[in-house]
Amino acid sequence: MTSPVAARRAQLLSLSEAIAAHVHDGDTVALEGFTHLIPFAAGHEIIRQGRRDLTLVRMTPDLIYDQLIGMGCARKLIFSWGGNPGVGSLHRFRDAVEHGWPRPLEIEEHSHAGMAAAYAAGAAGLPCAILKGYAGTDLARVAPHVRTIECPFTGERLTAIPALRPDVTIIHAQRADRAGNVLLEGIIGVQKEAVLAARRAVVTVEELVDDLRPPSPNSVVLPSWTVDAVAVTPGGARPSYAHGYYGRDNAFYTAWDGIARERERFLAWMREHVGGRAWG
Amino acid sequence: MTSPVAARRAQLLSLSEAIAAHVHDGDTVALEGFTHLIPFAAGHEIIRQGRRDLTLVRMTPDLIYDQLIGMGCARKLIFSWGGNPGVGSLHRFRDAVEHGWPRPLEIEEHSHAGMAAAYAAGAAGLPCAILKGYAGTDLARVAPHVRTIECPFTGERLTAIPALRPDVTIIHAQRADRAGNVLLEGIIGVQKEAVLAARRAVVTVEELVDDLRPPSPNSVVLPSWTVDAVAVTPGGARPSYAHGYYGRDNAFYTAWDGIARERERFLAWMREHVGGRAWG
Amino acid sequence: MSDYTPAEMMMVAAARALRNDDVCFVGIGAPSAACNLARLTHAPDIVLIYESGTIGARPQTLPLSIGDPELCETALTTVPVPEMFAYWLQGGRITVGFLAAAQIDRFANINTTVVGPYAAPTVRLPGGGGAPEIASFCQRVFVITPHERRAFVPRVDFITSFGFGEGGDHRRRIGLETEGPVLVVTSHCLMRPDPETKELTVTALHPGVTRAEIIARTGWPVRFADRLEETVPPTAEELAVLRELQARSASGARSA
């Protein structure tokens, strides 16, 4: 009589075991982390395991989705801002949208406000989110997933967005305890919502500890029973960063513009760095 | 050209100055704090200043609203659970609803889920909140403020509640810095939402400090420009508690049942303790 | 085997219904006692959630309020109240919710709002609080309440928390996917809904309790299961742990 919710407890797995167990071809997969704690190592493992036809979900695709898209893992992208922060374009994302290379990429585009609200609605078990956004924009005109709804009290017209419910959400966190409880701190972005909105959740962590030592009663902790797998993956967010562990590799983000601009150089770089380890 | 928002910065006032400046007869007033950090001292100052015709808003009216109602300050109560936690009835609240003493009390009743969502909608500048709650309840039948709305994607019928927008919200916090930034920690309840939903905000604090020393980047901090007045009021939450400063006076909560049961004893107690200081 | 009160039998029986892998939304009073008794006996890993936002609380004393300091100090984490109701309760993460009742009817609908008409009540009760959504969104609901005739009524004056409505598939018809009140633990017996009609049926009598007593204490012609069981009396360990817990709590309540 016990529900699946109760039986659920995080398993301690290797990264490759965790990806093999929880990410399948055709899945809707969210790798979240708002500039901070981006789960690069997990994304590379997805590439190494050759997953295909994924619907990739991320507010800011960032370099990790440029890599997944360029390696042909994705059939669709759900996103709200697709650039290299402070540098410029994501060339592999552009090549897929502009020229269908290596394969056509369907897109479902949001604003940050809309996409954050859609994750929150998913976490709350609601079918949609309401907000006041998208006023006067062409996105509201071209996007079938942006609709209007009327406030039953004021008659005000509001925007409705369907809730996001990924098959699996993957995040990187600072640490987990041996029971599988996870702690993140610093810029916490939309990770809690993305994990709670998903059917399955995988968390890579910098280290496994006996005591999470939450710095306050209100730091972001995800209980073991909201997570399916924890994989210890030191440096798993590089070239993004892990607050309190290592800094953001801004130089690499800048260098990526040159690496990703041409298909051949991109493929060579991926072969060399993701076939093996990506960053020393 | 600067908006009122920008000009706003918390003023350091005495408690009596803060209440005199920001709480007026007929106002809709929320004193929040979910069992923790209940702003008793501020409530007593409202009683001492003889405010009338208030619409009182609080998820759990608790002893402080039992006192305000019993002293005739309120014409209406917006709430979601009106008991003495772990003890029983709020006798002054019951007397007002059952017998109109000392004056009739209009009520607008919610569930916790609905009222918390209504505060969050107010903080987000939305006219209403949507949730899946109130299914099959008679509250949905008798309450005009509980309506249904249809998801434009799934057709699912959802519950809509109007946003709460108090004229003034009053909370008690652990500390403020000299710029008027406020920090609370422990059980944080609905205070952030209640403050951000209100037109004006008053915060009583245990102490004024040079550095808030937030225990983590993610503790609840209300910037000075979201608050109108800060009043240093040590012990301002007693007989509720202030995490890290003093404990909950459970014995007083238990004793209140006897104090408040009869009108005369209640009035005598209030004269003696709130005319002067309430708790030593 | 030591002597015990009907209230103790009730809390022990409720505690036994909890499993080590349950995630419980806990109310104050008997529910909190039952959940912490379970945690301190057969269910050490049970997750206790209080609506004040504390997740994984492990109090050593029974809190008087759902927001006592010890809950936050011993919790794995504490979240804001709007998040608790949106992400955790409505989000469907809770396996068992406990409810107490001022009135409960034959279809396990619960009233904690008013006795008499809503607009002019003879008794104004505290109201719903977290209960209406606990009844909707927890996978299963356990009701725990003393067995008195004024509480077990044919029809509640006000449906604060929806049980099985008018019975049968009423929950499904209004879109509820959870199981609802699958167990009612009273001071005198255990009741479970009939699989078809959903009418509450006595499935076990506590030791020494007669059918006649249950009939006398129940405001509708109460039905009994064909295979009526007798509740196993509290063990010495269960009583010792429960009494210790309550003794610690009482002294806590006396101190400022």
Place this chain on the structure above:
Amino acid sequence: MSDYTPAEMMMVAAARALRNDDVCFVGIGAPSAACNLARLTHAPDIVLIYESGTIGARPQTLPLSIGDPELCETALTTVPVPEMFAYWLQGGRITVGFLAAAQIDRFANINTTVVGPYAAPTVRLPGGGGAPEIASFCQRVFVITPHERRAFVPRVDFITSFGFGEGGDHRRRIGLETEGPVLVVTSHCLMRPDPETKELTVTALHPGVTRAEIIARTGWPVRFADRLEETVPPTAEELAVLRELQARSASGARSA
């Protein structure tokens, strides 16, 4: 007075438009440079908010991303991203929002989504991110962008962020209560919307810039204010602080 580039003039002019009591929603690049320049010169109390959730950040270097570690380390507080957009931006707490533009038209509508048709773009740009709601919910919007003819177009290919739409009271008609893009700071001039038509009008030329240059760099028959002002050139202090800030940031960007 020392020599300076058009980009430096642009950032200095934007910084000057900020007030000490402003609460700014800051984008990366020129907006971040302008806001931090203001903070380090005439507006020490200005509140800088980055969409990553950092409120009251006081970085010593210019962040490359809106989520660089220094933003969180120096912030008064950091909130979750959904809260940032719901409670802080949509909640109407921001006085000034900065936007950059790939394309901007005569009514200050901004395109950062596509060049060409949306379904088959010739150039796919990053998209909206926070911009659509910054344009709707900040009290005022400042646009900061180099003055090039390919950017200043008669009509944008795609309205990512709504300015004044088709002009006049279009904002009010679609329910927007904020002022919208009240200032466009370019490398060559300042533009402000006409009080009636809301068409962008040149109100000040940067030192040494001619009307002919502006006309040549603007894709529509641009109008000039009757009382056309000349921007005060950057002071030695403004340039020193700006260059120091950028030097620190460049070295930061090189290091891992």
